[in-house]
Amino acid sequence: MILATCRETLPGENRVSFVPEGIPALKKLGFEVLLEAGAGEGAGFPDRAYSERGARLASRNDVLRQAQILCQLHAPSSSDIEALTPGATVVSLLYPLSRLPLVAEMARKGLTVFALDLLPRISRAQSMDVLSSQSTVAGYRAIVLAASSLPRFFPMLMTPAGTIPPARVFIIGAGVAGLQAIATARRLGATVEAHDVRPVAKEQVESLGARFIGLEMEREKAEDTSGYAKAQSEEFLRRQRELIAAQCQKADVVVTTALIPGKRAPLLISKEAVEGMRPGSVIVDLAAEQGGNCELTEPGQTVVRSGVIVHGPLHPASALAPQASLFYAKNLQAFLSLLVKNGAMEIDLEDPIFQQTLVCRDGKIVHEAVRQASEAVRQPAAAG
Template sequence: MKIAIAREAIEVGERRVALIPALVKRLAQPDWYFLLEANAGEGSFIPDADYVDAGAAVVADKAELWSNTDVLLKVAPPSRDEVNLLPEGSTLISFLNPLGDPELIKLLADRQITAFSMELIPRTSRAQSMDALSSQAGIAGYKAVLLGAAALPKFFPMLTTAAGTIRPAKVFVMGAGVAGLQAIATARRLGAIVEAFDIRPAVKEEVQSLGAKFVEIDLGEDTVAAGGYAKEVSAAAQQKTQAVLTEHIANSDVVITTAQVPGKRAPILVTAAMVEGMAPGSVIVDLAANQGGNCEVTDPGKDINYHGVTVIGPTNLPSSMPVHASQLYAKNIATLLQYLVKDNAINLDFEDDIIRDTCITHAGEIRSDRVKTALGISSEVQV
């Protein structure tokens, strides 16, 4: 079985790599042949020679590698041209943005590719070591605080000096998933006073265990979706949330927003009026920028100044820390690969929840009902 490690397209700004040499060496077994697209590890500071030492062969020609593989491992979703290079019946394991780009999923099905979407790994204890969304979200939460601290014209910790006492910065984290909890922990380590809000009341204890104050709002409706993710709430609930949070945002030096809804625009948590109510020099780091942003004035991929407030809209923070991001993602990929391969072939036991949930196309069929709905395809009709 030939397993290829793709080089990420430079133009999309992706610096991670799907598999690192240490895991190539660990996965090595009879009849597993690892192929590396030349310079695939360059963005993560891993030379081709390290892969060769681990047992992989380097292929300089992209088309040759992509068209002669059984399993292709990737980080960012492939382009249309790249999909057309894959041989029919091959397997692709990557982030695929299935709800954001259903047309890509249709193309994969049309090409008879068996595709596994890393976004769809179920949030269960059994699949925890494969959960790439969580491993990468933790990196984003950590880096978001560093961006906020670097942009804030103040210290984070309290300082007592001969010239006087400096009060600690106030950080408000909106959303207490993996990214939010890591942001809370990092801000606390830097000495800030931290408050946090999440529409899921069950995360209160986790927030408090990290030393932050939990802001409670009774929305009067169910706020938890399948898998423990936050659920999109009604317009009335959003208005109630904004009314309560306005004061907390105005009193914060740094606001970090993390709320996202798969396949939909991120909910607006911070309106333009709220931003205008913040003190000049304050900072907002919007981790939902790639889905339109939790802040009404966020410009995805840019840092802007809005009424004296710096609004940062990063779109791929894990890629800004490619060494450790690649290590974690590679571990997720390696664990899934070992789980999938039985007797030197991809196991497609669709009674298994990990395989059933993650495999999004197979044998010309789109397996996700949500993607079919987005494309206007009946759930009973194969592509």
Template sequence: MRIAVLRELAPGETRVAATPETVKKFIGLGAEVAVETGAGEQASIADADYAAAGASVASRADVLKGAGIILAIQGPDPQGLSGFADGAWLAAGLNPFGERARVDEYAKLGLEALAMEFMPRITRAQSMDILSSQANLAGYKAVLMAANAYGRAFPMMMTAAGTVSAAKTFIMGVGVAGLQAIATARRLGAQVSATDVRSATKEQILSLGAKPIFVESVAGIEGEGAGGYATEMSDEYKAAQAELVSSHIAKQDIVITTALIPGRPAPRLISDAQLATMRAGSVIVDMAAESGGNVEGSVSGETRRIHGVTVIGAQNIAALMPADTSALFSRNLFNFLSAFWDKEQGRPVLDEEIGNAVRLTQGGKVVNERLLG
């Protein structure tokens, strides 16, 4: 089985889908690994490092020749794919809802496209979950971005010239990214509060030493929600949440928003009117900017000044830490493929539960129910 590792061509993408560590592991399974020239350069991995791990390093055309599995971070342009084996697998973050036309092209090429972001939230798939691994580091980095843009200190400081108050930091959305953001803000010495629509997160917020801010008058989501993710809330809940946020956000210095709903635009959490109540110099990092934004006026990839508030429309935060995020992403891919590796066939064979969840295309057709509904 030949595994091809592609160099990322998307603007701003610095990660790579395999590292020398995972190359060695794939070779240990009996696979042949070919890495496109320069694939790891922006993640501080030289071609020589891949060669030392046992991979061949060559042009894209040569790497793809006869490949049965293609690994990437983002879905590659179908026009640049040729020469792979019939029915080859493409495993990457494929953005199926946002790039549906590209998925159709993969089907026409005869690829079996596997969307790693569709990995089910089940115990045995935790080590394969790219969303969690990347969100963890993104939540950490989002707080550092806010700290860098904030014109004041994060921790309380007592000096001979007077006391500097701790930054008040509010985390909206307590998934993997939100929990890491809470932990990071706490480590930096901020006074941290957080909110979520899922009632189960209240205990998690408290366990990290932050203050939970929850709507009590209207029921939210009991437990963890569908698949561990939040879902669309009632209009009554949204109104109560907006009122709660309005009273709380005016007192905050830093806000990190992380709320996403799979397959839907990001929910609007902060309005222009609420922004106007924050004091000048406050900072918001909108981690959902690429999906439409949690903050009114935020633009993906831009930092804007709105009512004196710095609003950072975060874009591909994971790519800002390519060495570590590549290491985690590549392990997710290895854990996924190795879990199903059939030694007799010399290739992975997916089971029904995970296979049906992540498989987008097969036999020249789009087969995933989430795209056909």
């Protein structure tokens, strides 16, 4: 079975799905590994490193034409979908509820499609948890980026010229990225505070030496069964924005990580809140790919507003592409080892891992939530 990957084409994306050191393990699973020439260069992996470990290299069109299972970080483009052979399998981060037209294209092409962003939060899936592995990298990167932008020290310094207090860092969202940001900021000597709508996050935040800032809420209203934060009422969001604005005024660095699967990132930092921050302060908005948590974020750009530096990185984990790629490759290997047995795909629909990640099969959208969303989009169009 031919397992393939191509160079990622989104601007600023340097990661790759396979790393040279992982090729032998994929071959042991029974795969012939095929890569587009140059696919790993952005992550520091030359073609020679792949070929020396038994992978085959080809042009992009040849890779797509021959691929039986195509693994990518991002969903394939329309032109790539067209080049794939009907019946091929695609495994990637897809975010299908936000990309319904692309999902429909893949279904029409007859592709079997798995969305790794839909993996359930269960112990068996931890080794496949792409969102967690990449969020770990992104959280670390956010603090490094903030520290390099902030015109002052992170740690407290006691010098003959006087004592310099530590920088104050405020983290919004204490998921994997937020917790890694807390840990990294603490290692650099900053004083850290963090906010999350989920009460369960309080213990995690405090275990890393940060102070938890929160609003009272029942756990059932704060998070879904997968552990992700739920969308909240407008009244709650108003109170949350007031709390965040007050904290931002005291912070030197603010890192935002708040996301809701399948929806635009919640707007948590208003223009007025930014204007109330001290000049020279830094915001790193890790939700920029889904619109941003800050009203002044420009996705993919760094801007200065009212003297505040606002970073909106689109692929923050890509800044550490070698390690981020290694994590992703390990996640893929774990998923593929469950998917392929004795040289053939075995999709056990009783397994929650496949139940929740399988989006398209046999020319149809089979994921219930995605199917319903697609039908809801088509019905108004038909009525019009």
